[in-house]
Amino acid sequence: MENGFNSSKPSGLRPPQTRLPQLSSSTTTGLHEISESQSNTRMGPSANATSGVKRGLPPPGTDPAPSASGDGFSPGRLSAYRSRLLTSIAFAVMQPEPKRKTLVEKASEFPGGARSQIAAPTPARSFVKGSALKDIQNPNNKNNAWDVDERLGTFESEFKAMKDIINHSIIGQKTLEEDVATFRLKATELESLKTDLESKKTEMQSELDKAERRIFTLERDLEDEKRARRNDAEDLLREHRNDIDNRIRDFNREKDDLERESRKRLQALREELAADFARQLSEAHKVSEDLEKLLDEEKQSARLRVEESGKDLEAQLIQFEVTKKELERAKVIQDDMNAQLCRKEARITELENQVSAGQTALIHLKGDEQKQLENFRLMAAEKKAAQDEALAAKREAQETKAKLRVEETRRRKLFEQLQTMKGNIRVMCRIRPGRNETECAQIATEVGDYDDHIGKMTLMVPTRNYLQQEVLEPKPYDFERVFIPDEGNKKVFDEISQLVQSALDGQKVCIFCYGQTGSGKTYTMSSGQDSIIPSATSMIYQATEELKDAGWQYKMTGSFTEVYNEKLFDLLGSDGTRNQVELRQDPASKKFYVTSQETDLDSPDAVQTMLETAMKNRTAAATKMNRESSRSHSVFTLKLTGTNADGTVSEGVLNLIDLAGSERVKESQVEGDNFKEATSINKSLSTLSQVMTALADNASHIPYRNSTLTRMLESCLGGSCKTLMFVMISPLRDDIKETVSSLDFATTVSKAKPGQQGTLKAIKTGRSGTVKKTVR
Numbered sequence: 145m146e147n148g149f150n151s152s153k154p155s156g157l158r159p160p161q162t163r164l165p166q167l168s169s170s171t172t173t174g175l176h177e178i179s180e181s182q183s184n185t186r187m188g189p190s191a192n193a194t195s196g197v198k199r200g201l202p203p204p205g206t207d208p209a210p211s212a213s214g215d216g217f218s219p220g221r222l223s224a225y226r227s228r229l230l231t232s233i234a235f236a237v238m239q240p241e242p243k244r245k246t247l248v249e250k251a252s253e254f255p256g257g258a259r260s261q262i263a264a265p266t267p268a269r270s271f272v273k274g275s276a277l278k279d280i281q282n283p284n285n286k287n288n289a290w291d292v293d294e295r296l297g298t299f300e301s302e303f304k305a306m307k308d309i310i311n312h313s314i315i316g317q318k319t320l321e322e323d324v325a326t327f328r329l330k331a332t333e334l335e336s337l338k339t340d341l342e343s344k345k346t347e348m349q350s351e352l353d354k355a356e357r358r359i360f361t362l363e364r365d366l367e368d369e370k371r372a373r374r375n376d377a378e379d380l381l382r383e384h385r386n387d388i389d390n391r392i393r394d395f396n397r398e399k400d401d402l403e404r405e406s407r408k409r410l411q412a413l414r415e416e417l418a419a420d421f422a423r424q425l426s427e428a429h430k431v432s433e434d435l436e437k438l439l440d441e442e443k444q445s446a447r448l449r450v451e452e453s454g455k456d457l458e459a460q461l462i463q464f465e466v467t468k469k470e471l472e473r474a475k476v477i478q479d480d481m482n483a484q485l486c487r488k489e490a491r492i493t494e495l496e497n498q499v500s501a502g503q504t505a506l507i508h509l510k511g512d513e514q515k516q517l518e519n520f521r522l523m524a525a526e527k528k529a530a531q532d533e534a535l536a537a538k539r540e541a542q543e544t545k546a547k548l549r550v551e552e553t554r555r556r557k558l559f560e561q562l563q564t565m566k567g568n569i570r571v572m573c574r575i576r577p578g579r580n581e582t583e584c585a586q587i588a589t590e591v592g593d594y595d596d597h598i599g600k601m602t603l604m605v606p607t608r609n610y611l612q613q614e615v616l617e618p619k620p621y622d623f624e625r626v627f628i629p630d631e632g633n634k635k636v637f638d639e640i641s642q643l644v645q646s647a648l649d650g651q652k653v654c655i656f657c658y659g660q661t662g663s664g665k666t667y668t669m670s671s672g673q674d675s676i677i678p679s680a681t682s683m684i685y686q687a688t689e690e691l692k693d694a695g696w697q698y699k700m701t702g703s704f705t706e707v708y709n710e711k712l713f714d715l716l717g718s719d720g721t722r723n724q725v726e727l728r729q730d731p732a733s734k735k736f737y738v739t740s741q742e743t744d745l746d747s748p749d750a751v752q753t754m755l756e757t758a759m760k761n762r763t764a765a766a767t768k769m770n771r772e773s774s775r776s777h778s779v780f781t782l783k784l785t786g787t788n789a790d791g792t793v794s795e796g797v798l799n800l801i802d803l804a805g806s807e808r809v810k811e812s813q814v815e816g817d818n819f820k821e822a823t824s825i826n827k828s829l830s831t832l833s834q835v836m837t838a839l840a841d842n843a844s845h846i847p848y849r850n851s852t853l854t855r856m857l858e859s860c861l862g863g864s865c866k867t868l869m870f871v872m873i874s875p876l877r878d879d880i881k882e883t884v885s886s887l888d889f890a891t892t893v894s895k896a897k898p899g900q901q902g903t904l905k906a907i908k909t910g911r912s913g914t915v916k917k918t919v920r
């Protein structure tokens with residue numbers, strides 16, 4: 145081609161095709177088509193030339209807008225270059241015939257040129273219509289040769305510029321492709337990072353659950369241990385004290401008895417012995433005196449007989465013999481007396497032995513006393529050891545208390561995190577028991593394998609099909625928890641007790657009971673010792689006692705307010721009656737508060753009395769207005785102010801709200817005052833729903849001011865405040881419309897913003913539901 149151009153153009157310009165191998169295939173195709181047009185124009189003017197050009201270039205007038213990429217190259221500009229190029233080629237066509245042939249031949253040497261031959265090349269007639277071409281065709285125009293050179297020069301520089309632009313664009317495209325590849329790589333990395341983060345999040349969640357369980361177990365163990373130790377120490381001390389007292393008492397009693405007994409016995413023995421001895425001695429003396437007297441008399445008479453007569457020797461000898469016999473008899477008597485005396489002496493020795501045995505016994509008893517004293521000393525030592533042990537236990541208890549304080553702070557933090565994860569707006573459903581199976585609607589509840597809790601339910605709603613036959617259509621609902629009829633108030637309170645704990649920890653909590661008349665709102669909230677209000681207050685009392693160990697002192701006050709027809713009444717008025725009160729605005733915080741009386745609740749009895757007064761006043765007001773069902777909302781507000789030893793103050797509020805029956809005005813077909821009541825109830829309930837929805841959506845405007853109830857509760861709704869809505873439903877078929885309406889209301893409330901409720905939803909979706917029970 146270069147040769148062709150050289151031979152036809154003395155200007156020495158090189159044709160653009162010589163650099164084509166450097167370009168991409170798409171670009172070369174474009175340039176081949178330019179060559180084809182060049183060859184076409186050399187073959188002579190033809191009407192088809194235009195179409196030949198159009199194959200490779202955009203049609204005139206359809207030039208696209210300049211490239212937005214900012215690389216300076218655009219299809220519009222390319223088209224302009226091509227047009228100029230073709231115009232230049234048209235000049236070449238004006239050269240003598242043999243030269244044109246050479247150009248065609250050269251053009252056909254390139255792939256595009258070969259194709260152009262096969263595809264019946266057309267002359268670029270459209271371009272020769274231009275004024276410049278006319279000038280070229282005019283043989284009289286002497287300036288043509290110079291113009292061609294100049295134009296070819298321009299063409300070459302423009303062509304060069306164009307090629308640079310194309311090259312630049314190719315490089316740009318490659319860079320872009322590389323960027324795309326890099327971004328894809330990054331996207332894959334980010335994807336895997338996201339998966340990792342999600343799995344970490346799940347792990348952390350389970351760790352948190354474990355930690356909570358561990359804290360719960362630790363707390364319980366700690367408490368049990370503490371209680372057991374305290375009881376053991378007290379029992380031990382009491383036992384020891386009693387034991388020692390009893391032993392001392394027994395010992396003294398025994399000692400006294402023994403002393404008395406031994407004294408008595410000794411005295412008796414002494415007396416007996418002395419009497420016996422004296423008696424025997426006097427007898428012996430008497431016998432001896434008698435014998436001596438008799439012997440003296442016989443001696444005297446014998447002396448007299450020997451002296452007076454001496455005559456009858458034989459008689460005297462016989463007398464002597466008699467006297468001798470008498471003497472012998474007296475001697476026997478004396479021996480007998482001596483034997484008796486010996487016996488008596490032996491008896492005295494025996495008695496003396498007995499006395500000495502008694503004395504030994506007494507000494508022994510005294511020895512026992514020593515032993516008892518020793519025992520007493522031992523017991524005293526044991527008592528001291530027990531006291532030491534008690535002191536050690538006390539020290540340990542104090543250390544445990546200190547640990548408990550730290551654990552309590554940690555627990556509060558973890559508990560708060562857990563509650564936040566559960567979401568600030570939560571919804572649970574409770575199904576009241578039905579009277580009998582035939583009157584009940586079909587409600588299927590599902591239990592998940594996450595835990596025993598039921599969270600999903602399906603209500604079979606009667607509808608008409610296209611044949612106007614009544615069919616049951618399943619309507620699924622999904623709440624955090626569904627309480628089936630056989631689950632009592634205790635189960636309900638167990639589930640929500642964490643929110644009561646949150647109030648103790650300084651949070652603001654609202655628990656609502658919503659539902660149609662007779663669905664069990666009052667039953668759940670305040671009737672019976674196991675309903676929410678008494679259970680919550682008794683839990684608070686117990687917890688505040690236990691928290692004393694962790695350094696917390698709590699004060700609890702309560703108020704009971706009724707909202708009826710948008711007016712407020714204090715159910716615990718100063719004179720024990722129901723008084724109208726007002727809503728005031730705090731100038732500093734701009735929040736509303738009610739001027740109801742606040743009662744100090746320093747004992748469970750005080751709570752009971754307060755509840756009774758409130759219920760009595762509420763019922764009296766209802767009776768006065770001839771109402772059977774509650775047409776007012778009642779709000780029980782517990783304020784819990786805790787002060788820690790380190791000066792920390794915690795101010796929690798627990799609002800327990802029994803809402804008025806949610807019957808729709810249309811359904812209940814009420815008129816007059818009742819219509820006003822129903823309208824006001826509907827207004828406040830729908831405002832409550834709007835407030836909850838706005839809070840859930842994180843809306844900039846929350847319509848608190850649209851009803852008295854929401855205005856009153858403004859400071860306890862939204863932000864970090866915790867709200868639990870209990871939707872109470874009746875299982876009766878006759879109540880199905882109200883049930884659907886209540887459940888739909890609750891579903892609206894349960895739709896919370898993802899940031900708040902994300903974790904809860906994740907927990908909930910972790911449950912794979914299986915139908916467990918059908919409520920009858």
Ligand SMILES: Nc1ncnc2c1ncn2[C@@H]1O[C@H](COP(=O)(O)OP(=O)(O)OP(=O)(O)O)[C@@H](O)[C@H]1O
Pocket residue numbers: 575576577629659660661662663664665666667668772773774803804805872
């Ligand atoms: N879960 C339950 N178990 C046993 N009995 C229940 C239950 N729920 C409600 N009841 C009984 O149903 C009746 C109506 O209950 P309750 O007064 O609590 O309804 P309510 O929704 O407060 O009605 P209202 O809006 O008129 O105040 C009561 O007799 C109550 O004892």
